[in-house]
Amino acid sequence: MMRWIAPILCLCLFPFAADAKQLEVFPNAITLELNTVDFDRVESTQGFLQIRIDTRLLRGSRWRVSLELVLPLESGGRTFQAQALSWTAQPPFVSRNLLPNQRVIVGEGPIDGRTVEGRLVWRAGGGIPSAERFRGRVMVILEELP
Amino acid sequence: MRKSARTRIRVLARCRHVPALGLLACVCFYPVDLSAQGRVVAQEPLDIVIQAANSLSLRIGTTGGTIDRVTFTVTQLPGTGAVAGVSSGANPVPVRATSTPTGARKILTADSSIPLNDGAGHTIPFTQISWAGTNNVPSGTFTGSPSQQIFSTTTQINNGTMSFSYANSVYVASGTYNARVTYTLSSP
Numbered sequence: 001m002m003r004w005i006a007p008i009l010c011l012c013l014f015p016f017a018a019d020a021k022q023l024e025v026f027p028n029a030i031t032l033e034l035n036t037v038d039f040d041r042v043e044s045t046q047g048f049l050q051i052r053i054d055t056r057l058l059r060g061s062r063w064r065v066s067l068e069l070v071l072p073l074e075s076g077g078r079t080f081q082a083q084a085l086s087w088t089a090q091p092p093f094v095s096r097n098l099l100p101n102q103r104v105i106v107g108e109g110p111i112d113g114r115t116v117e118g119r120l121v122w123r124a125g126g127g128i129p130s131a132e133r134f135r136g137r138v139m140v141i142l143e144e145l146p
Numbered sequence: 147m148r149k150s151a152r153t154r155i156r157v158l159a160r161c162r163h164v165p166a167l168g169l170l171a172c173v174c175f176y177p178v179d180l181s182a183q184g185r186v187v188a189q190e191p192l193d194i195v196i197q198a199a200n201s202l203s204l205r206i207g208t209t210g211g212t213i214d215r216v217t218f219t220v221t222q223l224p225g226t227g228a229v230a231g232v233s234s235g236a237n238p239v240p241v242r243a244t245s246t247p248t249g250a251r252k253i254l255t256a257d258s259s260i261p262l263n264d265g266a267g268h269t270i271p272f273t274q275i276s277w278a279g280t281n282n283v284p285s286g287t288f289t290g291s292p293s294q295q296i297f298s299t300t301t302q303i304n305n306g307t308m309s310f311s312y313a314n315s316v317y318v319a320s321g322t323y324n325a326r327v328t329y330t331l332s333s334p
Contacts, residue, residue, distance in 0.1 A: 023188035030194055036201040036246050049192065064184055073196060080196055124196050130247035134196040143184030 023065075023142040024052040032085075032124040047122035051093070053142060055111045060144040063111050065093070066103040073136035080124075080134040087120040103141065111144065198246060204254070204331035205242040206308070208235035213326070218275075218312035228276075231310035241283050241306035243299075243331050252303075254296040255330050258288040262323035270323050274316065277308040288327065296329070 030047030037043045055063055073080035086097035093107035109116060207214035214235035222229070233239050243252050258272035272288035279285045283306035284297050 023190055025190040025192060028190070028192060030192070032194070032196050034196065034198045036199075036203055036244075039203050039205070039242060039244055047194075058187060060185070067192075070191075073194060085194070085196075122194075130249075131198050131200045133198075136194050138192045138194055140190045140192055141186055142188040143186050145184040 021054050022057050023140065024050075024054075025140050026050045026052075030122055032122060034124055042126065044124040049087070049120040049122060051106070051116075051118050051120065051140065053116040055109075055116060056113050058111045058144045060111060060146050062108060062145040063116070064108040064143045064145055065106045066141045066143065067098060067106055068103045068139045068141060069098050069100060069136060070139045071135075071137035072100070073134040075132040075134045078132065078134075080136070081126060084126040085122065085124055087122045089118055089120045092116060093118040093120060098138070106140075108145075200250070200333075201246045202250075202252065202331050202333055203242065203244045204329065205240070206329050207233065207239050214239060216310045218310075218314075220312065220314055222314065224314050224317050227314065228311040229314050231275075231312065233310075238278075238280070238307035238309040241279075241303060241308055243303040243306070245302070245333060248302055249300050250333050251298060251300050253298045253332050253334070255293045255332070256288065256296050257292045257328045257330070258290050258294065258325075259292040260325055261290065262325040264319065264321035264323050266319070266321065268319045268321065268323070270316070270318050272325065272327070274313045275310060276313065277310045279306060279308055281306040283308060293330075 027049070030049060031045075032047050033045040035043050035045075051065060053063055053065065069082050072082065073085070082098040082100040084097070086095070088095040089106070091107075092109040094105070096104055096106070098104060106120070107116075107118065212235065214233050216231040216233045216239070218229045218231045220229050243254060245252050258275075261272055262270040262274075272290045276287040277285060282297070282299060282301055282303050286296065288294065
């Protein structure tokens with residue numbers, strides 16, 4: 001019986017040891033500034049988010065990265081619309097915008113042992129009637145699909 | 147046949163540990179939530195801050211970089227009445243002055259310190275030119291000062307207008323007189 005324990009423990013601990021390398025996100029915070037440039041036209045500064053996936057440590061046939069707004073963007077009881085927060089990206093990632101209360105797929109691809117890297121360029125839209133600072137949190141989620 | 151049966155028995159004997167192994171594998175390899183379509187293997191948080199900057203926006207006349215020209219064509223003798231001006235842009239001249247935050251105080255000033263001149267040494271003081279304002283834009287007359295206050299308000303001015311007129315109350319040499327007024331919007 002003992003001869004089973006060492007290999008099983010190794011198998012069990014391996015995914016945990018490798019967890020930090022499966023998905024890397026940099027930086028872990030971005031700030032977007034909204035500037036009124038011509039009355040009704042608002043321009044946002046850009047925020048850059050680097051995503052890196054090491055598929056060597058994944059199982060199944062495909063990986064998928066999604067974003068989920070886990071803490072709404074709020075300021076003093078006021079909420080910034082999730083839909084107004086968007087990003088552009090190059091394949092295998094896609095350009096989309098956030099949605100409230102649901103995961104938004106950012107990219108999907110085969111688990112083939114390669115490292116996948118991409119950059120999301122974030123922008124905020126819409127006007128804000130006062131000089132406010134909205135804070136929220138997005139969770140970057142990596143899934144493996146059978 | 148007998149050999150085959152023995153092999154089968156041996157295989158079954160080796161598989162005695164399989165249920166236990168299966169249970170352990172389940173516990174160890176599925177430590178996180180199972181989503182409907184995939185298995186979550188990693189999550190990373192990303193904090194987002196959206197900062198709206200303070201801003202002031204001012205437009206008097208045409209959109210963009212165009213500088214409108216208001217022309218007074220004087221065909222009457224001085225003292226016979228004011229002459230209405232005609233803008234090269236929209237008439238009356240549109241005025242927009244907004245801010246973020248919306249309730250911020252907005253102060254509009256005008257610099258009319260350089261009088262109208264004909265290029266031959268003759269001038270007309272800016273005090274000869276007045277305007278009638280609408281929609282929160284007050285009416286007034288230029289003072290010829292570099293920082294004449296036109297208004298000070300906390301309201302957003304989105305559809306104000308100015309209609310200019312020349313008093314035509316002084317005798318001047320005939321000719322074409324030009325000058326420029328520069329408006330500045332500020333917030334204390």
